[in-house]
Amino acid sequence: QVQLQESGPGLVKPSETLSLTCAVSGYSISSGYNWGWIRQPPGEGLEWIGSIYHTGSTYYNPSLKSRVTISVDTSKNQFSLKLTSVTAADTAVYYCARHGAVAATGPVDYWGQGTLVTVSS
Amino acid sequence: DIQMTQSPSSLSASVGDRVTITCQASQDITNYLNWYQQKAGKAPKLLIYDASNLETGVPSRFSGGGSGTYFTLTISSLQPEDIGTYYCQQYDNLPRGTFGPGTKVDIK
Numbered sequence: 001q002v003q004l005q006e007s008g009p010g011l012v013k014p015s016e017t018l019s020l021t022c023a024v025s026g027y028s029i030s031s032g033y034n035w036g037w038i039r040q041p042p043g044e045g046l047e048w049i050g051s052i053y054h055t056g057s058t059y060y061n062p063s064l065k066s067r068v069t070i071s072v073d074t075s076k077n078q079f080s081l082k083l084t085s086v087t088a089a090d091t092a093v094y095y096c097a098r099h100g101a102v103a104a105t106g107p108v109d110y111w112g113q114g115t116l117v118t119v120s121s
Numbered sequence: 122d123i124q125m126t127q128s129p130s131s132l133s134a135s136v137g138d139r140v141t142i143t144c145q146a147s148q149d150i151t152n153y154l155n156w157y158q159q160k161a162g163k164a165p166k167l168l169i170y171d172a173s174n175l176e177t178g179v180p181s182r183f184s185g186g187g188s189g190t191y192f193t194l195t196i197s198s199l200q201p202e203d204i205g206t207y208y209c210q211q212y213d214n215l216p217r218g219t220f221g222p223g224t225k226v227d228i229k
Contacts (some may be wrong), residue, residue: 109176
């Protein structure tokens with residue numbers, strides 16, 4: 001059973017960097033698939049942020065690309081998100097996810113439970 | 122950039138009703154369209170991938186159709202556990218991974 005679990009600070013100050021990690025169990029990231037991040041502001045819809053393959057190849061949402069870095073640590077079977085220069089607009093529930101197809105943005109078949117990150121001073 | 126629209130934005134139907142949600146893309150996305158169900162306070166769940174393929178474990182009352190720019194999600198007989206918000210997602214055109222705005226479904 002594939003499981004994903006997000007971890008990281010729930011409160012980040014404006015202009016600082018949001019950092020989250022997703023620990024994967026039940027499947028080795030090195031075996032394949034793309035692993036990504038999706039967010040959802042409170043009461044709003046879903047926004048795809050980006051994804052990474054186990055080789056390190058990344059694909060980002062163009063609207064966030066200048067501020068986003070996704071990295072992978074296959075030895076720990078986890079991947080991470082960094083979002084720089086955050087503002088209140090970045091307040092959201094952040095989900096980590098597995099894209100269950102070849103495409104970097106394909107159907108998400110496994111999701112983490114989500115973690116709320118609030119940007120506030 | 123591609124735009125995804127869904128209609129209706131919300132609906133209320135009776136148990137046993139046939140419910141159809143539509144998703145339209147501003148550009149041809151072939152069949153690169155997925156459907157998700159999100160219940161309150163939970164992560165979304167994949168229902169349909171590549172327009173018409175039922176994800177393993179999803180009840181057969183859910184079905185998807187369409188291609189190109191027009192897609193549908195149908196619940197053949199609405200059940201109380203189907204309440205939630207439904208999202209389409211395209212992954213063909215830039216920016217890939219774009220979700221629709223969602224359709225909220227509840228029981229009348």
